[in-house]
Amino acid sequence: MLTGKQKRYLRSLAHNIDPIFQIGKGGINENMIKQIDDTLENRELIKVHVLQITLMIKKN
Structure with missing residues (x-):
């Protein structure tokens, strides 16, 4: 796990x-997980945007 200081730095x-x-x-599927994993191999840090509608669907 990362410490708070490490999270702030990243x-x-x-x-x-x-x-x-x-x-x-549509959420996350196996293909997206593989693409994210491959991208993390090439880059150390990525940013993922979660649409607000996704969060609303998960709450219901």
């Missing part, structure tokens, strides 16, 4: 990058 690095993946109402 968050500051991620501030200037654009999201690479977007999670919508």
